[in-house]
Amino acid sequence: MSREAMEYDVVIVGAGPAGLSTAIKLKQIDPNISVCILEKGSEVGAHILSGNVFETKALDELLPKWQEEGAPVKTKVSKEKFLFLGKSKSFSWPTWLLPPVQKNHKNYIISLANLCRWLAEQAEKLGVEIFPGFPASEVLYNENGSIKGVATLDMGLDKNGHKKDTYQEGMELHAKVTVFAEGCRGHLGKEIIKKYNLDNGKNPQQYGIGFKEIWEVNEKQHEEGLVMHTTGWPLDNKTYGGSFVYHAEKKQIYIGYVIGLDYKNPYLSPFDEFQRFKTHKDIRKILEGGKRIAFGARALIEGGIQSLPKMYMPGGLLIGCDAGTLNMTKIKGSHTAMKSGIVAAETIVENIKNKTDLSIYEKKFRKCWAYKELYAVRNVKPSFSWGLILGIIFTGVDQILFRGKLPFTLKHKHADHKSLELANETKKIEYPKPDGKLTFDKTSSVYLTGTNHTENQPVHLKLKDPNLPINYTLKKYDEPAQRYCPVGVYEVQQEKFVINSQNCIHCKTCDIKEPSQNIIWVAPEGGGGPKYGNM
């Protein structure tokens, strides 16, 4: 039986900065092109989480009048700090000694979720159709192997896959070009990278897990426009990561932590490292007496151009963090994601009008500033595999003296899921108990995300081998899913592996870090997952 189908010129999967930029640019070039965006969040922005210090370069190109038209991009960066943290000490690095790419004086402190909501309004004004609450769950192929479109998920199935009274069959969306813009580790992106061998000859992709909390603090502790980054404690020299502390509008602090998912100790808990980080005296003094009002976590992509897959395939494009356009040295990906989306729109128009092959996308993207930017910072992340100190020294030479022009490219050697050492060869990490004021447990944190999935639906975290967690991963690695999942979805209870999928905040860390790649993240019923407000 065939499903109902709708035809569009362009179907975009994901209403993030990349997908929305593609949609807006398409309509600006040719209002007659029909464009539809599928978004798995219950509304645009609900699944967006980012620092975020925003570079406006791509927005300036896309919507030059953004300021007059009321884009939520308002708080200019006024001051910068960079701290090396020791357990009880800190050392402030003079900002004039920072590599130029890490300077932020022209940038803005924003909520990316709110920017996406605004971009969605602009897109809708131009006639783009956006459908929140409809995850694309399946890639459709033509007989000749090209991409035909996507299908939305069936709704109203019970946990055994049987139809409930509310059952509604998924729909097919056919397009001349399908754009995958799901963000880091998109589950359809993963499928097409494999199907079309897009990562052939590339380094394994590198990821990180990022946390963010929003705090409301006293006026005295707040300095609107101040941007601070730290590295060092509580992570050891071998583990890649650092924090951000942004003083946003309305006496709010956006505080977060990013840890490279190539960490080695299976006992490391990224969530608890972030909580512990807040107890450092220099951080505590910013937050003390304040109130945590939001929490979230999301994997991010760090591989840069060495790991960037081919971004085109017959009938489709892979853009933004779904491909991996984030600039890790800048700790920014929104502007490059948007630019990749703008270039995608230009490519698609040529494809539809002149039948030009989509492969011109690669040439166009390589010529644009976003690629040049990524090229210049390509050696920074891999140099940190030598440890924090050597990484910093190398970065200084590479970025300040040579401005990214050293005549070689360092490689990423391993995929993140291969980096864990065996549990019996590593030291357990004891994390301090949360105090409920400055530090928190996972339960109260997931509560703040507004996460919910309809009960009685198929579990969206699939195990390739259901016995592997207990028979293998528990013995070898003491089942690290209990610790790398930021919200405690995975538990081992009396020799049983429990998946509390209703708590899943769609960060994708399990899909990336599971040592045997045994956990597969698929889209749950539409509208599920977190309901982020101003993330």
Add this chain to the structure above:
Amino acid sequence: MKILVAVKRVIDYNVQIRVKEDGSGVNKDNVKMSTNPPDDNAIEEAVRLKESGKAKEIIAVTIGEEKAQETVRKALAVGADRGIHVKSDNYIEPLGIAKVLKKIVEKEKPDLVFLGKQAIDDDCNQTGQMLAAMLDWPQGTFASKIEHKDKVIEVTREVDEGLETIQINLPAIITCDLRLNEPRFASLPNIMKAKKKPIEQLNAKDLGVDITNRIQQIKVEEPPKRKSGIKVANVAELISKLKNEAKVI
């Protein structure tokens, strides 16, 4: 038969509510908003009556700010035929809402008015009852099952003691319980069709009813934090604690 369904835009039930620092209300900035859950049941029931051939037209009405239109749009996407949006940027108490709805009822002359039993934001549980009184219509509140029989309607009500079944004459007011049905999902084609269905816009001020609020809100506070529980070693300790610390026995 013509059915009027009242829907309200409220903060989504999954969102953790945050009280404003000055105690003047709750924070609504960029918070996810949704249709009040029992209103979804109200729409669903109306649509089912239409599907069974008993109703001809469904009108969804909402009262609120500009964005409340989205709530009407959603009702249109699951099967309402047209919408009415009565604009008001300020909060209106149930009495004012009931007066506005009465005006709409007088204009549209429906045979049935469906409402949610209460809204999850103010938990008032008053509008349906007030509207029934003002119109002098029979009411079936907290409905968990309804059966339409020609000129009467049988309503099974969720009451404290169990279930109560009453029979009321039409026209009538029904307020819906969450147990009434399981609301359907809006499908993509229906969402698109809903974009083309008409929504009439009115202004609350222009309806000639007094919607002045009469209740003065003094303060909004967060409920006190629940203390974490403790484990006791034995029954004796439990009894001693209940007696001496909790002082409940």
